[in-house]
Amino acid sequence: MIDPDSDRARYLQLADALRARIASGELPPGSRLPSEKTLEQETGLNRSTIRRSIEVLRAEGLIVVRHPHGTFVREQGEVEVVEVASGTVTARMPTPEERRQLVIGEGVPVLLVDERIYAADRVALRVHQQSPTN
Amino acid sequence: MIDPDSDRARYLQLADALRARIASGELPPGSRLPSEKTLEQETGLNRSTIRRSIEVLRAEGLIVVRHPHGTFVREQGEVEVVEVASGTVTARMPTPEERRQLVIGEGVPVLLVDERIYAADRVALRVHQQSPTN
DNA sequence: AGAGATTTGTACGTATGTATG
DNA sequence: TCATACATACGTACAAATCTC
Numbered sequence: 455m456i457d458p459d460s461d462r463a464r465y466l467q468l469a470d471a472l473r474a475r476i477a478s479g480e481l482p483p484g485s486r487l488p489s490e491k492t493l494e495q496e497t498g499l500n501r502s503t504i505r506r507s508i509e510v511l512r513a514e515g516l517i518v519v520r521h522p523h524g525t526f527v528r529e530q531g532e533v534e535v536v537e538v539a540s541g542t543v544t545a546r547m548p549t550p551e552e553r554r555q556l557v558i559g560e561g562v563p564v565l566l567v568d569e570r571i572y573a574a575d576r577v578a579l580r581v582h583q584q585s586p587t588n
Numbered sequence: 589m590i591d592p593d594s595d596r597a598r599y600l601q602l603a604d605a606l607r608a609r610i611a612s613g614e615l616p617p618g619s620r621l622p623s624e625k626t627l628e629q630e631t632g633l634n635r636s637t638i639r640r641s642i643e644v645l646r647a648e649g650l651i652v653v654r655h656p657h658g659t660f661v662r663e664q665g666e667v668e669v670v671e672v673a674s675g676t677v678t679a680r681m682p683t684p685e686e687r688r689q690l691v692i693g694e695g696v697p698v699l700l701v702d703e704r705i706y707a708a709d710r711v712a713l714r715v716h717q718q719s720p721t722n
Numbered sequence: 723a724g725a726g727a728t729t730t731g732t733a734c735g736t737a738t739g740t741a742t743g
Numbered sequence: 744t745c746a747t748a749c750a751t752a753c754g755t756a757c758a759a760a761t762c763t764c
Contacts, residue, residue: 463751473684489729500753505730513647513694515681522729522760535676543672543713545679545697547649550607560647563679563697563708574679574697581715583674597732623748634734639749656741656748 456497464499465506472507476516476527483529487517515561515575528559531576538579541568548573590631598633599640606641610650610661617663621651649695649709662693665710672713675702682707 456467475481488496493504508525511517519525548556548564548571556573558564563574572579590601609615622630627638642659645651653659682690682698682705692698692707699706699713706713 458752465751470684491729502754503752506751508730509643513681514683519730521731522762524729538677538715540715540717542669543677543699543715545699545708547647547695547697549648550604561681563681565677565679579677581672581674581677592733599732625748636735637733640732642749653749655750656743658748 456499465503465510468493468497468499468504468507469510472511473514473516476511481527483527485527486523487525487527489524512560515559518559528575533578534576535578535580536567536572538567538581543567543579545574590633599637599644602627602631602633602638602641603644606645607648607650610645615661617661619661620657621659621661623658646694649693652693662709667709668711669714670701670706670711672701672715677701677713679708 455471456464458464460467462470472481472487481487487493487508490501490504490508493499493507494501497504508517508519512519516528517525518528544566545563546566548558548562552558552564552571556564556571558573559575565572565574565577565579567579589605590598592598594601596604606615606621615621621627621642624635624638624642627633627641628635631638642651642653646653650662651659652662678700679697680700682692682696686692686698686705690698690705690707693709697708699708699711701713
């Protein structure tokens, strides 16, 4: 599965492989990835290299690591819809303080609506034209 | 500066220290951080540990690494304002493909407006009160 | 309560490669 | 050619948190 002679770094190859297994549904949301030890055995890679792959997927917001339970495919929870009539909307990664205060997982950006801030995995913004078509 | 006996992990202590130096303006946008070797000497930490700190700041979108020039405080470039009359706005980290196609740096999320996608460090959304005739 | 197994977290060391100036 | 600086990848050891017996 991993080609040590490839131009592509091994940790990226493994990240690609795991990402593909998630995207395909083989590893559905909530499911646990193989443990680091298992991945070592399956791939022949060093544990440090395995962990770098995991870091990549964490930064992408694809997985969450729960110590010492394992590494899990992120589940999408309830999304609150916030109505926005006017303002400026931007997004960025949260500061550590914002991460703490709003309890934001790794790899999850924040949505900024003027002065308001929302965790992007729990809030979607609804921009109306005139009246919502409900 | 780094307390090896602290409960807080050393790589997080260093990340905190560098983040503070950036926030204070001591390391302004565009400036180069000390090299890994310099940080090793200054902190007494192992290079691997130094690099973990750097990774933290990269994931936060605070810095960019240009191999082999150095590590630099991210500069905010021109921000295009995109007018949005209606739709649903969300944000998430980009996929690797999106990163390539849109040339998005590390630690930069994307803004999704229905089917449209924008790099969050180059685009801000302007939501109208009364929409123009689309 | 205790022991042991499992799994991730932290931190060190070492070697070599890649890219730029 | 040489020096600098980041990148990759291996290895080792121990710690922390949780679960099971």
